[in-house]
Amino acid sequence: VVDTSAWQQINDVRKVLEQTAAKKVVIDHHVSSDDLGAVEFKDTSASATGVLITELAEFLGVTLAPSQATALFCAIATDTGWFRFPNADARTYHAAGRLIEQGAQPSGLYRELYERSSLARLKLHSIILSRVTLACDNRLAFTYVCRKDFSETGAHPTDTEDLVNSGLSIDGVEASFILVEQLDKRIKASLRSRSDLSVAAIAETYGGGGHRQAAGAMLPGPIEAAQANLLNAFKSAMGVADEQSPSE
Template sequence: MHLPLETSFERVRQAIHSYRNFIVTTHVNPDGDGIGSELGLSRFLQGLGKNASVLNSTPTPRNYQFLTKNGEVRLFDPQNPTQHLMEAEAIFILDISKWERLGPMKEVIRNHPAIKICIDHHPLNGDFADVNLVCEDACASGQLVLELIDSMNGTLTREIAEPLYASILTDTGTFRFPNTNARTHAAAARLLSLNIDSSQIYEQIYERCSPGRVKLLGMSLCNLEYLHSGRLAWMMVTQAMMRQTGVEMEEVEGFVDIARGIRNVEASLLFLELSDERVKVSLRSKGDIDVNQFAGKFGGGGHRHASGILLNGPIGTAVNQVLQETHLLFQISHKLVS
C-alpha cells in the first residue's frame, strides 16, 4: 500500500526517535547514490547519539572511497555476522526496493526481527519493507535523506553534506538527466551552503580513471553496433577484455552513457560479463523510450531512462535474448505517445 509521502516521512521520524541501534545498507555494487545516501544518513543518526553502522555486501568502488572514513563501511560476512547487525533494532535499506539487490545479505536482512525501512526513488516493488519512504519524483535517494533531515530540523554538517551531494551529482548524471529539476538544484544549493568542495568531489569521482579503463572503453566502442535504423546502440565488455586491460568491473560504470550520447541514438545497451554464467545489462534512453518497462520483461528494473537487468547464462546467449526483443522498446514508446 502506497502511503502519502508525508505519512511515510512521519513513520521514519518515529522509528528514528524510538530506536537506538541502526544498520544502514544499500544494493550490491553500490553506486554514488547508494554510498552517498547511506553515509549521509548514518552520520546524521550518529549525530543524534544513535548507534549506526553501514554494512554492505560488496566493497565500495575505488572512485567513492574518498567519501568514507577508515572502517566506516563494514563488509558483510555471512560466516561471521557483526555484533552491530545482531543488535540492530531498525535497518535502513537505501536506493533499492527489491530484496534480490541485497545480494548475499538478502535472507539475513529479510528475516531479521528489526523493523525494515526503505528509502528509495525507484518504483516500489510491492510491499517491500515495513516502512517505505519512496518518491519516484526525487532525483536520488540522497535527496530524500536530505529532506528527512530537514523535516526533523536536524543539524546538517559538512561531513553529512559531502556524500549527499555526491549522491545527487552522480544519479543526475552531473545534473544532465531528466530527473534534474528545481527541487534538485535547491537540494544541491542547500548542500553547497555547507562549503563542500564540489569541484574536488567531481574530480574524485569522474577524473581519476586508470589508463586501463580508457583502453577498455576504446575496445568496447570498437565493437559498438547499431539496430533499428540507428535508434539503438549496443556494445559488450567481456571478462577477457577486462583481463587484457587490467580493469576492475567497477570501472565500466558510465560506458553505456557514452553510447546514448550518439546522434540519433535513442536507447543504448551495455552487456557486461560478470562471470561465465552471469551477465549484467545496463540500459539507457532518452525521449519517450521507457527502458524500465522493457527491463521488467526480463526481471530487471530501475528508472524510465536508466535501468538494469541481470541474466544467467553465457554472454552470447544474453545478447541474443535481449536484442531479439529490442523492437519492443520502440513499440512501448509508440504506445506512450499515441
C-alpha cells in the same frame, strides 16, 4: 535499504534481511518495487534518493557534516547525470544548494569521479567502445564486456560505470545498453534512453527495474544469448521489424 526496492539488487544480503527481527526501512525513489517486508519512505517523483535524505535531514533539523553533505551531493549528481538529465528539477537544485551550504565540494567531487582514470580503465574503455554496434534503424547502440577484458587490461568492473551513456552521444541514437559478464556468468545489463521509450519496462521483464530513462537487470548468460534477448526486447519496444545484422 537505500536506493532500491528490488531483491535482485541486494540478493547477497537477502537471507539476512528476511531472517532478521530488526525493523527494516526502505528509502527509495524507484518505481520498480518488491515487497521487502520493510517500512517504506518512498517518493518516485524525487530525482534521487539523496534528495529524500537531504530533505529528511532538513525536516529533522539535522546539520550535516561536510563529508555527509558531499556524499549526499554525490548521490544526487550521479543520479541526474551531473544535473544534465530531465529529472534534475527545481527540487533537485534546492537540495543540492542546501548541501553546498553545509560543506559539499562539487568541483573536487567532479574531479574525483570524472577527471581521474587509470591506464587500465582507459584500455578497457577502448575495447568496449570498439565494440559499439547500432541496431533498430540506428536508433539503438549497444556493447558488451567479457570477464577476460578485465584480466587482460587489469581494470575493475566498476570501471564500466557510466559507459552506457556513451552510446547516447551518437547522432540519431535514442537508447543504449551495455552488458557486463559477472563472475557467476550472469550478465549485468545497464539500459538508457533519451526518448519516450521506457527502459524500466524492458528491465522489469527480466526481474530488474529502475527509471523510465535509466534501468538495469541481471540476465542469464552466455553474453550472446543475453544480447539476443535484449535486442528482441528493444525491437519490440521500438516498433522495429526483424532487420539485417546490426551495424558496427
